[in-house]
Amino acid sequence: MKFKASFWIIAILLFCAVCSNGQELDSLSRKVDKKELPYPWSKKKEVALNVTNLAKLFVPLNFSGLTNQDVILKTKWYFKKVALRIDFGADIDFNDEFSPGGFYLAVGYERRRAIYKDKWFYTTGWSGVITGNDDEGVIGVLKHFGMEYNLHPSVTLGTDTGLLFGVFTDDFNLKLVSPTSLFLQMRF
Amino acid sequence: MLPTYFQTYSVFLMIICLLLTHLYIDMVLQKFGIHFGLGADLTREEDVLGGSNLVAKSVLYDARFGIDKIIPITKRLNFIVGLDAIAGNAKNSSSSTGFDLTTSSFKLGGGPTIRIQYHLNDRVVFMTEGLFYFIRTKGEREEVDPRTGIAxxxxxxxxxxxxxxxxxxxxxxx
Known part of the structure; x- marks a missing residue:
């Protein structure tokens, strides 16, 4: 199931790449600041929203039994080469006792590198993660990898995967985070 | 030229998925905007043929109000940061052969929002949103049993x- 969803997410990225092939996206490199900032995204802020459920309404991503990643919002503050990255997700019910329906917070850093021209990028970095839901809680470290496609110099479509290791409720464990979420990211 | 910086009025209709509001009216003043949204759902069901004389009614409505700050990303794309206040009420009642059950709830809350707007042309805009809401809900449940009374x-x-x-x-x- 996860493989199928990941396949569709990659397919969407490829489809966007083909559709906008004629657009002049190479302007990204021209917008590099004259102060010789190393990348167009240097000294910029980025906000990414999880649009998987919205995309499911248009493309067949909705496989039963599959859950998305817990991250709803990603924020990145890029310095020259490295970004401070904070990921959020929450659905908390404060009743008689504090019982998180779902909570996700990751703080870490990220680097971005170009794969192909000014269109395809990959990102990588490390984050400290604290997450929990009704079934389990995790405190750990995430090595994350992402793939992004620039629809526009300021708009990116991307997905993330990673390797999470840490304490899962009461056991030390390792988990592969599948790329089952699609993020629409804006830079400003 | 797309009217990002002009005073505009927009009426948004939700076309996919039922969320909080179905109708959303937005007024943009320069780089700031105010908006309000409304949603309502009324249903009534009767089961006379089944012999139970079951009558079920449901009334739901939601409203929200907020302010926006518009950050243009491209000529056609806007990133909007906002702050919303929301209120809503829901009442479900069912009755059958003397037994009544009524549940009602009133919610109040709000929080920041993030919206993405895409201008298809000067007149048509697509929008989606992420919400960060804190909501307080007060609920009531009333059971009427002819044998035991009201609870x-x-x-x-x-x-x-x-x-x-x-x-x-x-x-x-x-």
Whole structure:
């Protein structure tokens, strides 16, 4: 199931790449600041929203039994080469006792590198993660990898995967985070 | 030229997925905007043929109001940061052969929002949103049993939720 969803997410990225092939996206490199900032995204802020459920309404991503990643919002503050990255997700019910329906917070850093021209990028970095839901809680470290496609110099479509290791409720464990979420990211 | 910086009025209609509001009216003043949204749902069901004489009624309505700050990303794309206040009421009642059950809840809350707007042309806008809401809900449950009488229960819940974009609005500017 996860493989199928990941396949569709990659397919969407490829489809966007083909559709906008004629657009002049190479302007990204021209917008590099004259102060010789190393990348167009240097000294910029980025906000990414999880649009998987919205995309499911248009493309067949909705496989039963599959859950998305817990991250709803990603924020990145890029310095020259490295970004401070904070990921959020929450659905908390404060009743008689504090019982998180779902909570996700990751703080870490990220680097971005170009794969192909000014269109395809990959990102990588490390984050400290604290997450929990009704079934389990995790405190750990995430090595994350992402793939992004620039629809526009300021708009990116991307997905993330990673390797999470840490304490899962009461056991030390390792988990592969599948790329089952699609993020629409804006830079400003 | 797309009217990002002009005074515009937009009516957004939700076209996919039912979320909080179905109708959303937005007024943009320079780089700031105010908006309000409304949603309502009324249903009534009767089961006479089944012999139970079951009557079920449901009334739901939601409203929200907020302010926006518009950050243009491209000529056609806007990133909007906002602050919303929301209120809503829900009442469900069912009755059958002397037994009545009524549940009602009133919610109040609000929080920041993130919206993405895409201008298809000067008149048509697509929009989706992510919500960061803290909601307090006060609920009541009333059970009427002819043998035991009336029982009334109340509860209050507090919820913080970050909702990813699930709905697509289409807006018409005028």
């Amino acid at each position: 009334l229960y109340t509860n209050t819940t507090h919820r913080f939720t970050i909702a990813e974009p699930r709905a697509l609005f289409i807006g018409f500017k005028f």
